[in-house]
Amino acid sequence: MKLWRKASGALKDQRSVWIANIARRKSFRNPEIETAIIKATNHDELFIDTENIAFIYRTLRLSCDHHKAVLFAITKRMTKTRSWVVALKGLILMHGMFACEVPSIQKIGRLPFDLSNFRDGHSNPGKTRPHNKFIRSYYAFLDEKSTFLYNDVVDYGNNTGYISKDDTIQASNNNNNDNVDSSMKQECKVIKKLQRLLDLLLVIKPQTKATIGHPLFIEAINCVIVEVFDVYSQICGGISRFLRRICSVEKGEAEMALKMTQKATKQGEELSLYFEVCREIGVLHPSDCPRIETIAKEDLKDLEDIINEDRFEEMTLNEDHHNNDTSKEITMRDHHQVASINEENEYSKQRKMMMTIVTHKWETFDEGLSTKENDKEKNHFEPLISL
Template identity: 50%
Template sequence: MKLWRRASGALKDRNSIWLASLSRRTPLRNPNIESAVIKATNHDESRVDYRNSQRVFTWIRLSPAYLRPFIWALCTRMEKTRSWVVALKGLMLMHGVFCCKVPSVQRIGRLPFDLSNFKDGHLNPVQAWGYNAFVRAYYAFLDQKSAFIFMDLQERKGRTKETEEKPMLQELSRLQKLQVLLDLLFQIKPLDDGMNMSLILEAMDCIIIEIYDIYSRICNAIARLLMRIYSAGKAEATAALRVLQKAIIQGEELSLYFEFCRDIGVLNASEYPKVEQIPEEDIREVERIINGVSQGTNMKNWVPQEDNAIIVARESGRVNEGNNAKSGLKTIITDNWENPSEPDLSAWSVKWAVCGCDFHLY
């Protein structure tokens, strides 16, 4: 049965490539891009076609004119498929396109296809439920990520100066959206013992890289927030407290997620960062601000030195650590990070798993 399914999938791919070669080149359609998308999202569950994935990313970087044909080709592929392999490879390809950090991609908004109710049509329901859940969870994250990137772009356009400081409520809103994205990432994992195959592990490598990036952004945003907390009103302090409480919960979930990924053999989780909790004294201090009794003591554990940056700690890190027994999301101070808004993931020596390009998110 598996051999028949593989042969049938290969035949479908060849037919699709042949039909794509017959199409006329228009602003909406490009036979070469269509062919590369089909090859990058083939039915073979044993491998990922890095070569054609890279071809797609190269086109996207070259010119915004190539984005429409790519979107058309991928949407057509995703709307027709009933194969979890094709659907997952399509999501990984879209994920890689986002990581190319091209302005035209940042304007996509919500994903132009819908896999929220995806069901594999080739496996029986007992076999398929885990793969269906994996595809749906991956889609839910990418859909929200795409919307977040678009809204973040609109917000940056609305600022009069790039260096202008955001209002605290706006910063808190962005932080909460990042926390939502992190929650969605935690939902992406194989739920069945039989799912620990190479394609699933490749996808999980991509997810781990994404988690490193978003989590470090959350750490930086909380650090900036606590530097400004004494000038906050009661509404801002109340919202900040909710963010900190959520960060505590997510820190615990993150440790469990990394352990799970390491146990199933996800390569990028093999040396996961140590995750501790936000200092209890900082939580109490925010509560005192809400109640109007704060004495304005410094939150040393979470406020970085001026012009330095906070990142998630790696236990074997090559930078200076600043934390104590209570400190959470371990504070790391480094003078080598020139732009705190762009976290440096080189400490984990990870590259984008699909295309081999440097990983950039927003």
């Protein structure tokens, strides 16, 4: 039966290539590109055509004009297929296209095809159910990532580079301090979206023996792991930058920062479990990933107490004043009298101490993950992503 499916798949690929070659060349249709897409997403589950994958990536990097033909070909291929092999290869290929950082690909918005309800139509449903689930999870992440790139990556300086909107706003704040609040709110939104991406990534994992040892799923997991390192590193860096400025923000924004930190801590625990699964199935070597440290619950509780303190607003407004003149009394809030200046100074020191504890932890995460992410990219994104 396997031999018959393999022969049938090869015939389908040959027929598709023949049709592509006789098709009329148009602005959105290029027979050479379409043929390469078909061969890169062939039906052979034990063979990955790295040569044609490399050709597609090179074509995209050479000219943005080719992106329409590439998207047309991959959309046509993914829309028609009922094979989990073709679907998974198409998703891996799409993932690599995003990694090429071609502006026109990063601006497509939602993916031009839909695999959210994908079901393999050529094999026993009982055997391919885990495959279908994996593909649907992978598609959900890539669709969300494509939307994120469209909404939160903007042109920067006459096509000289591409940078997230929060960084663009932050850069403009160097010349305009009045926009600090806007910058921090935007950074919060971006961090939340990154945390959403990480949630979707952690769902993508093989769950049965049929998928655990399969080379195609291992290749997909390698791509996902690199993405996990990258996204989690960005989350840690964003939270670290935010917490360094927490003393200058309003209470609502500080509470938002606390929620983000709590979620990131929870995600760190889930990440440790995810890496453990990857190590068990042989995808990840123990030395390949950093030790995921989490913020101590006691530190989070102290930060929560500080943020929820009734005097938060007074401390924010008068903190600099206290450092210069410890003899001047702090403004009363509502009708509560502050006990003493020494007590308030101690409270201020406690807040700064919490800032040091939390931001140091996240900076450590960011540095460690960035280094490992680069190592993983060198080791595992060849040949599919870095070609």
